[in-house]
Amino acid sequence: MDRFECDYAEGAHPKIMEALMKTNFEQSPGYCTDSHCALARKLIQEACSDEEAHVYFVAGGTQANVCVISALLxxxxxxxxxxSGHINVHEAGAVEATGHKVLALKGEDGKLQAETLDSYLTSFWADLNTEHMVQPGMVYISSPTEIGTVYSKSELEALYRVCQKFAIPLYLDGARMSYGLNAEGSDLTLKDIDQLTDVFYIGGTKVGALFGEAIVFTRGNGLDRNFRTVIKQHCAMTAKGRLLGVQFETLFTGGLYNEIGAHAVKAAMRIRDALKAKGCRALADSPTNQQFWYLPRAYRDALLPDFAFECEGDVGQEEFLVRFCTSWATTDESVDRLIKAIEAL
Amino acid sequence: MDRFECDYAEGAHPKIMEALMKTNFEQSPGYCTDSHCALARKLIQEACSDEEAHVYFVAGGTQANVCVISALLxxxxxxxxxxSGHINVHEAGAVEATGHKVLALKGEDGKLQAETLDSYLTSFWADLNTEHMVQPGMVYISSPTEIGTVYSKSELEALYRVCQKFAIPLYLDGARMSYGLNAEGSDLTLKDIDQLTDVFYIGGTKVGALFGEAIVFTRGNGLDRNFRTVIKQHCAMTAKGRLLGVQFETLFTGGLYNEIGAHAVKAAMRIRDALKAKGCRALADSPTNQQFWYLPRAYRDALLPDFAFECEGDVGQEEFLVRFCTSWATTDESVDRLIKAIEAL
Amino acid sequence: MDRFECDYAEGAHPKIMEALMKTNFEQSPGYCTDSHCALARKLIQEACSDEEAHVYFVAGGTQANVCVISALLxxxxxxxxxxSGHINVHEAGAVEATGHKVLALKGEDGKLQAETLDSYLTSFWADLNTEHMVQPGMVYISSPTEIGTVYSKSELEALYRVCQKFAIPLYLDGARMSYGLNAEGSDLTLKDIDQLTDVFYIGGTKVGALFGEAIVFTRGNGLDRNFRTVIKQHCAMTAKGRLLGVQFETLFTGGLYNEIGAHAVKAAMRIRDALKAKGCRALADSPTNQQFWYLPRAYRDALLPDFAFECEGDVGQEEFLVRFCTSWATTDESVDRLIKAIEAL
Amino acid sequence: MDRFECDYAEGAHPKIMEALMKTNFEQSPGYCTDSHCALARKLIQEACSDEEAHVYFVAGGTQANVCVISALLxxxxxxxxxxSGHINVHEAGAVEATGHKVLALKGEDGKLQAETLDSYLTSFWADLNTEHMVQPGMVYISSPTEIGTVYSKSELEALYRVCQKFAIPLYLDGARMSYGLNAEGSDLTLKDIDQLTDVFYIGGTKVGALFGEAIVFTRGNGLDRNFRTVIKQHCAMTAKGRLLGVQFETLFTGGLYNEIGAHAVKAAMRIRDALKAKGCRALADSPTNQQFWYLPRAYRDALLPDFAFECEGDVGQEEFLVRFCTSWATTDESVDRLIKAIEAL
Structure with missing residues (x-):
């Protein structure tokens, strides 16, 4: 069985495991106040070309989202x-549990368009009943999005201009950031993201770490007031915080973070090409490690015995929306077998 | 200036003011534990033909909604x-402030269709990611709705069947209930509402009271566990609670509650007929005291100097969505003048 | 039966009822945007000698407390x-329901001492674990306190100095403010309170209104950002807001607010003197309308048939803590009868 | 430098690291639905002699506390x-952030006495103002406590009897459970804890795991309704959940969990005896791995250059409260050096 269900089926990239083993007996103070976290912060600042970035580590994506949203609003x-935003659908109401409404707008290919946002904010502030409504206090986007698409640099620039026009912070959920940075045709760099958002997080859990996300408040913007207390309050403070430091230190040394992304994207593009060649239809044009495609029932049934993949609901009678996902652990041989099977459909 | 902006522009129906004056020097225990509240509860039980109804009083609609939702979930x-539900739009996030997500579905003429609900609940429970999603724990509807429409008896029966199928309580927001009960062609009685919901509230603020809503937990269903503490916690406990008792006692004596509704509906129907005769277009077919119509700019401008009404946003260049609202305080003469002006457009 | 249980047993002071009757048919916009509220705000600014005070009206004390605390933190x-603070004991967790901890310190005679606060804040900020603790974000006091005592001007000055030293806002709950302003020997004026707090509220419900509290943000301090939305979110927005305006307009015209307080305090002092003469022991030295005294069982039993008063728990076998409360509605004859009965014990 | 600051200064026990390495390339479904979690659950059920125990894994103590409290109330x-309870002091208001008040009672040596609880619950339910107060909905205790003391079997029995008398669930925070189970003179077994509580958690983070706590709902009591959604909502769902499974599988195989506890307790007892012999005074009689002692300034200053330990605030001028903490990683040599230094004071 070759598995393409998700990008967090295995443990961690071997280099990370090695680093954890090597540092296991070191004694460090807890709660991310250790020297590994300090070094990891510095490496991330460098990768973002932002010496004034404030970097915090938490263990998972819901934690990152809840802490940032709670801190900003x-x-x-x-x-x-x-x-279709993750916080609106698949976090069990974690944002609302902090007392805040998620204000959901229509997206296009999983992305928020600058015009949609502009028009919403314009009408909100023009509405006579504004006082009786939830005030939009920040904007959340994800890139790659929940369906694998990515923002272009110009799209993000346009969005950030709208945010600045209305003085509202922009937050980017980068759970799978490396797959976006290394996506085919992507023109958006980590440095761009740092310049075009107020906060973002660099995902580790889905990019080769055991767990861990690095939250970056950009350019000394001061939005992270008492953020460590916010982290503690939202169950996101890791006692042995240096585990996060060691992992991000490793990911941002020698280009490992990009290497993992590039590897997975390459595998995903091969799968995409095979499905396209077979005449299948994609949910959206994803240049990243998540491939959402509609498969005829017969195709799905033929692949299921040998390959594991997500099958997201029954789209009508005869067609299914499936997801193939690659990661650092996806081998060429495994992809070869899948492609051969697709070609044989 | 004749005013049709809302149904809460004046104080209270004279009979209510009279009752408040008459009882002003009585001494009563606080927090709705007095004899007026007791009598009002009994009168409401009788009006609902439900001896086991548990009745609570709060001062306003947001209070009623927040207390019920917080108690049930x-x-x-x-x-x-x-x-378009009130709790989703115009309560400043009061529901989310208690930690709960509002799960918004498409409506039709402001109403939730039984099929929409059935299909949503069916897919929710079929979803593999249910554990990561907010579980639907109750259903909120309003009748009359935010745009003046009302549920028919068969619509409510169908909706309640779906709720019972999925064992999920149904709550009806009756801020303007009297206008629904007395709507042209409405076949839904207070007794029906009691039989076809688990909780509902009978609005007073918009039906002639100074303030006040009566929350009814139907047929001894036990959903009101510790509800008085819930009321206190959500800032909805009135110290001089007997003010609520006196008002509802008055509304439910001698048919005043229905009388007020019938009076306002009759006035609204006259306005509706005049607008229809003029060839105007309604937002929806409202048989109640709120009339939402699209008016050409010229019509709107002609009426504005002499009549007050809500003008809800600019629909394109040349047409406006306006609301005419009637109440116990709307006089025949005032309506006569408005109709004459409409006819003269 | 003469009743001394509480200061909200009756309706409203006759002048308030009269004003409500007189204005009943006026048509006003809702939600405290009417001309009565505007005038009441102006009268309160004048009474506080603070032209830059921002004044908001809500219906009850829990509403005032929750809205202010939620807005400031x-x-x-x-x-x-x-x-012993009201928010810590008798509001059913309304503050915690907004997500905030009540940080309770020892009081003295119901009051927070400046030294206690200084020492607490000093150690908090010196603590190495501060990040893992709830940060003190504001200070709540009440005057008169829950047991009838009042802050002197110098006590409030000392407290405010500590607050300013630690840059933390001070909020004063004035549910019974008039009884404090008119207390025997009190040197604290409304103007002082305005100068020595950041926010306070002037209680109406317990001082002759049907309901209503006026929240004052002092001296244009800007702490009331989006406060109307905060009010709506916490179920504290009154639809017929002008009811609040009319009541406070009346209370702050012709000195009625002080007149009510002075009347009730005078009655309370007569009761106090009688109990003292009888050799009874007070819970604390209360110069206001709430008198808490320990009564021997025999005394209590002798008074109960003819007088209503609160009996707060059984203090041991033979002594009870009772409360006698006076208000605008307490008559001289009623007090005469109580005093005669006390003397006869 | 020998370090005794805390029990989470290093990574994980070597057997755990080994197990994580060995399973690193296995592919598993996420979110604790894998076979390692299944096995770990079974091993824990066996260790508790409770086949009907429902076991869930989260990453940290705050997560465990918040999820359980949110689920039960x-x-x-x-x-x-x-x-002195952890949730009342050092979790940054995480419980209040879910909307619930922590109802703090006086403890004795860090423990809640059955009589204290009985008397509190008795008066609560006798109070006339109960409706205006936060209802006690559950009881939280920790064993070992925050100061190292443990409950005896009879103490826990007495406490549970009170809980059952008032039909209120009892929850035990076992962040350091192994040190309690293996404490000198402790008569409380894991099986006892399972029989005498409704929920508890078995701490891993402070007992040799990288991170992880196992929450146990005892004897099929049904209190864990939708608990996985509760976990997700409170940021406590671990994507690579099998990391938790692998760790607890290891801890509960071959007696490792007890072995770690016994090792650390033995070291702590040696330190305790040395301090006692020196005439020092303990904060409380702790038979576990946390030793809180008062040290004269001279003693503290003499030890500081060579040993790391927590120094919790300045107790007056000349005495300090310090904590020495041992763990699986504490070596005999390290303890020898500390003892020698103590003897030389």
């Missing part, structure tokens, strides 16, 4: 995102 | 309603 | 108060 | 604990 504010 | 649950 | 902050 | 309820 006042009680009367909500968080804007597209209807 | 567990932390991992959300409240289903239509996108 | 960030998610990682809590509200300091004494253990 | 209704919105109008709070959680009882002693003033």
């Amino acid at each position: 006042r009680s009367f504010q909500g968080c804007v995102c597209v209807e | 567990r932390s991992f649950q959300g409240c289903v309603c239509v996108e | 960030r998610s990682f902050q809590g509200c300091v108060c004494v253990e | 209704r919105s109008f309820q709070g959680c009882v604990c002693v003033e």
Whole structure:
């Protein structure tokens, strides 16, 4: 059985495991106040070309989202995102549990368009009932999105201009950031993201770490007031914090973070090409490690005995939406077998 | 200036003011534990033909909604309603402030269709990611709706059947209930509402009271566990609670509650007929005291000097969505003048 | 039966009822945007000698407390108060329901001492674990306190100095403010309170109104950002807001607010003197309308048939803590009868 | 430098690291639905002699506490604990952030006495103002406590009897459980804890794991309704959940969990005896791995250059409260050096 269900089926990239083994007996203070976290912060600042970036580590994506949103919003504010946004759908109401409404707008290919946002914010502030409504206090986007698409540099620039026009911070969820940075045709760099957002996080869990996300408040913007207390309050403070430091230190040394992304994207593109060649239809044009495609029932049934992949609901009678996902652990041989099977459909 | 902006522009119906004056020097225990509240509860039970109804009084609609929703839901649950539902739009995030997501579904003429609900609940429970999603824990509807439409008896029966199929309580927001009960062609009685919902509230603020809503937990269903503490916690406990008792006692004596509704509906129907005769177009077919119509700019401009009404946003260049609202305080003469002006457009 | 249980047993002071009757048919916009509210705000600014005060109206004390606390605190902050503080004991967790901890300190005679606060804040900020603790974000006091005592001007000055030293806002709950302003020997004026706090509220419900509290943000301090949305979100927005305006307009015209307080205090002092003469022991030295005294069982039993008063728990076998409360509605004859009965014990 | 600051300064016990390495390339479904978690659950059920125990894994103690408390309480309820309880002091308001008050009672040596609880619950339910107060909905205790003491079997029996008398669930925070189970003179077994509580958690983070706590709902009590959604909502769902499974599988195989506890306790007892012999005074009689002692300034200063330990605030001028902590990683040589230094004071 070759598995393409998700990008977090295995443990960690061998280099990370090695680093954890090597440092296992070191004694460090807890809660991310150790020297590994300090070095990892510095490496991330360098990768972002932002010496004034403030970097915090948490263990998972929901933690990152909840901490950032809770830190940025006042009680009367909500968080804007597209209807398909992770925080609106698959976090069990974690944002609402902190008292804030998710203000969902229509997206296009999983992305929030600058015009949609502009028009929403313009009408909101023009509405006579504004006082009785949840005030949009920040904007959440993800890139890659939940369906694998990525923002171009010009799209992000346009979005950030709207945010600045309305003085509302922009937050980018980068759970799978490396796959976006290394996507085919992507023109958006980590440095760009740092310049075009107020906060973002660099995902580790889905990019080769055991767990861990690095939250970056950009360019000394001061939005991270008491953020360590916010982290503690939202169950996101890791006692043995240096585990996060060691992992990000490793990911940002010698280009490992990009290497993992590039490897997975390459595998995903091969799968994409095979499906395209077979005449299948994609949910959206994803240049990243998540490939969402519609498969006829017969195709799906033929692949299921030998390959594991997500099958997201029954689209009508005869067609299924499936997801193939690659990661650092995906081998060429495994992809070869899948492609051969697709060609044989 | 004749005013049709809303149904809460004046104080209270004279009979209510009279009752408040008459009882002003009585001494009563606080927090709705007095004899007026007791009598009002009994009168409401009788009006609902439900001896086991548990009745509570709060001062306003947001209070009623927040208390009921907070009482019915567990932390991992959300409240289903239509996108245009009051709790989803105009309560400043009061529901989310209690930690619960509003799960918004498409409505039709402001109403939730039984099929929409059935299909949503069916897919929710079939979804493999259910554990990562907010569980629908109750259903909120309003009747009359935010745009003046009402549920028919068969619509409510169908909806309640779906709720019972999925063992999820149904809550009806009756801020303007009297206008629905007394709507032209409405076949839904208070007794029906009691039989076809688990909780509902009978609005007073918009039906002639100074303030006040009566929350009814139907047929001894036990959903009101510790509800008085819930009321206190959500800022909805009135110290001089007997003010609520006196008002509802008055509304439910001698048919005043229905009388007020019937009076306002009759006035609204006259306005509706005049607008229809003029060839105007309604937002939806409202048989109640709120009339939403599209008016050409010229019509709107002609009426504005002499009549006050809500003008809800600019629909394109040349047409406006306006609301005419009637109440116990709307006089025949005032309506006469408005109709004459419409005819003269 | 003469009743001394509480100061909200009756309706409203006759002048308020009269004003409500007189204005009943006026048509006003809702939600405190009407001309009565505007005038009441101006009268309160004048009474506080503070032209830059921002004044908001809500219906009850829990509403005032929750709205102010929610508006002032960030998610990682809590509200300091004494253990016996109303928000810590008798509001059903309304503050915690907004996500904030009440940080309870020891009080003295119901009051927070400047030294207690200074020492707490000093150690908090010196603690190495501060990041893992709830940050004190504001201070709550009440005057008169829950047991009837009042802050002197010098006590409030000392407290405010500590607050300013630690840059933390001070909020004063004035549910019974008039009884404090008119207390025997009190040297604290409304103007002082305005100068020595950042926010306070002037209680109406317990001082002759049907309901209503006026929240004052002092001296244009800007702490009331989006406060109307905060009010709506916490179920505290009154639809017929002008009811609040009319009541406070009346209370602050012709000295009625002080007149009510002075009347009730005078009655309370007569009761106090009688109990003292009888050799009874007070819980604390209360110069206001709430008199808490320990009564031997025999005394209590002798008074109960003819007088209503609160009996707060059984203090041992033979002594009870009771409360006698006076208000605008307490008559001289009623007090005469109580005093005669006390003397006859 | 020999370090005794805390029990989470290093990575994980070598057997755990080995197991993580060995399983690193296995592919598993996420979110604790894998076979390692399944086996770990079974091993824990066996260790508790409770086949009907429901076991869940989360990454840290705050997560365990917040998830359990949020799952057990209704919105109008709070959680009882002693003033020094971890949830009351050092979790940055994480419990209040879910909307619930922590109801703090006086403790004795860090423990909640059955009589204290009985008397509190008795008066609560006798209070006339109960409706205006936060209802005690559960009881939280920790064993070992925050200061190292442990409950005896009879103490826990007495406490549980009170909980059952008032039909209120008892939850035990076992962050350091192994040190309690293996404490000198402790008569409380894991099986006892399972029989005498409704929920508890078995701490891993502070007992040799990289991270991880196992929450146990005892004897099929049904209190864990939708607990996986609760976990997700509170940021406590680990994507690579099998990391938790692998670690607890290892801890509960071959007695490792007890072995770690016994090792650390033995070291701690040697330190305790040395301090006692020197005439020092303990904060409380701790038979576990945390030793809190008062040291004269001269002693503290003499030890500081060579040994790391926590120094919790300045107790007056000349005495300090310090903590020495041992763990699986504490070596005999390290303890020898500390003891020699103590003897030389």
